[in-house]
Amino acid sequence: MTASTPLRTTLIGVALSATVLVPLQGTAFAAQAATTGAAITGTASSVAGIEDETARALARSLADEAWKRQLGAAASGGDAVDLRALTEGTRTAAGQSLASPVAEADRAVATAKGLPAGVGSLLRVSLVTPAAKAGTEDAAPLVAAAPSDDDGTGFTAYDSRGNAHTLDTDEALDRPVYLVDIDGAKAVSAGLKVVGEALAAKGLDVPAPASEVNASAAKATSSPLAATAGIDTTLIDSVRIADVKEPGIKGDAEIFTLVTGFGKDGKPRVDTVEMPYLNKAATTYYPNQVLVNWSNYKYNMADAVMMEDDGDTNYQALAKSIVTVLLTITDQGVYIPLADALLDAVPTSWWTDDPDYVDSWYTLAKTTQGTRNGAAGNGWMNVSPYFVSEL
Template sequence: MSTSMPLRTTLIGAVLAATALVPLQGTALAAQDDAARSAVVPAASVAGIEDATARTLATSLADPAWNRQVRSAALAADSVDLRALTSRSTTARGKSLAASIATADRRVATAKGLGGDTGSLLRVGLAHPSMEARLTGGETPLVAAAPSDDTATFTAYDSAGTARELAVDTIPEQPVYLVDIDGAKAVTAGLEVLREALAAKGLEVPAPAAEVNTLASTAVAGIDTTLINSVRISDVQEPWIKGDAEIFTLVTGFGQDGKARVDTVEMPYLNEGGTTYYPNQVLVNWSNYKYNMADAVMMEDDGDTNYQALAKSIAAILLTITDQGVYIPLVDALMDAIPTSWWTDDPDYVDSWYTLAKTSSGTRNGAAANGWMNVSPYYVSGL
């Protein structure tokens, strides 16, 4: 991923080229590769679970009936719920995978610090539309986990379980199924975990600012807010294998009680760099804040994001900051709270905006020069 911008987008910076497959030679070499890969990607991590799932799925495709069922599902949608696909399978091989996929889903939820009721997260789909013709023609695909490290190659498996290395900057002609997680679902569940965990620490976190229009229907008085009229993240040429970004923003400031607080804002529409979006989304609900200033830190779920760890780190930092009777920017404190492990695969950090005021209007460039937002004051009147 580019060091200037940590977006997982579908921007294609590569030209279609010949297959770039490098089979691993020999059992000993394959074993060494597995050991090296395990050392780099812990089995308990989301990436490790995805990799194991990809290998299991790849070997299961040796069953012709199950292979055809997966192919039909992959051609019918961009990606499909892997647990649902296995649980409703009419083939013996598909049914036999259901229990292990359900277990993998629970392990993913645990690795991301999500609740046990999150449900299915693992999905599978064709890695690139250019592969549809060969898949339709009956060619058995490779299966790979969505890469999360900034490397030149990633691992895919064939139906014999043999590992092959694919280049991230070249789209192979052979079809590839990509095992990934439902990023939008993970972010929604993760931000709920974040809100609850911070609230438990006394960092009051109400409903997301994006829901303020709903809240206004029961409000006696109106609410002053800041509206995002448009937003754009820098155009970064990502490898073809990267998926959509899963973006959210943390708005920070001092609450009415004088304590540092964090409000979460989901941004499910903001999934590609180089594109201007017009969400008309509420970013700041000023009734939550003591001062006429707030900060915003835009972040991305890169797959291995653990929301419990994030909440714990944020709380540990913000609880040490006290109200001095004057507004203090909290962006740097929030940045310091990001776990060190997040500064890999380029960080989950996207950009930040200091000192947004209730009266802020017009285009505001991010401090990291990775994007901009056009904002304006917006008064939500009560009914």
């Protein structure tokens, strides 16, 4: 089974230039093709709703054989295809009719996720093909919004007439299915910038003054290493998650981590860590990624909360909730775990159907080394201290 993978824009260009355009046959079909885009009404306010409307409209557009072949060529390599780029670049009537509605749907997705308008295209489409089985080669494809409920047992797909079909998430497909979803890596990257800007506006991510970086180590010993300017960090040597909280048919997960503690100014702080590599369950990754920059923290303790973007994540709402809760917490002169406060701040909608919480790690220290199991028992990280010296 081929699942969604990151966008490869060069594939789109090759597919567009290689497509053989077939004239529309008859005015009736031309009229149908011209109205396919109208199915995206823009009334849905959730990402899932927008994806579903887009999937139905895309399914109806596949009555145009030339457009159907072009979409198939673009998605046949297994990579997710930028839907806006494809519809804006096609010369087929059905594809062109989708260009404006898809662009509007992209903007609606950005709004629903609390992302800036300049984030660019987010909607994409990928092809999931059935395992080799007699009779499936020429079966008409269906189109569905990528399911986001990890515990769901079925999802809705549409044919070229707009009819709905319920597919079982646990059963092998008997025909090709196009999945409409969003570019999760782009959404997470843009979303964490939104969170970072909100934290910065309230002084919850103030970096340590340059004069304090590694100051304590330099004072503690006269060794050449300690005297060298730099920062102490905790490195992720390897990490493994049992369940990435993503339906298998949807493909890769979009994981990120929020590291919390008290900053040098005594205020709670949150540092965001993108983890684009951590996208498969039961797979060990070796990222050698910095998790904690200890120069930003007052105490020798920090917590880490790992989350997954299941589609409907609204980063503006997340940022607002985190800021509201953390501003009520004051430094009492001793370290207070902030992971629970952060989890309490997560909007209620995140816990409804979309299990975005992956796991959490409490009381990480500058000297923490070795394998640490997550509090939820869903994963582990092998970490080690790492000193980053100045050049």
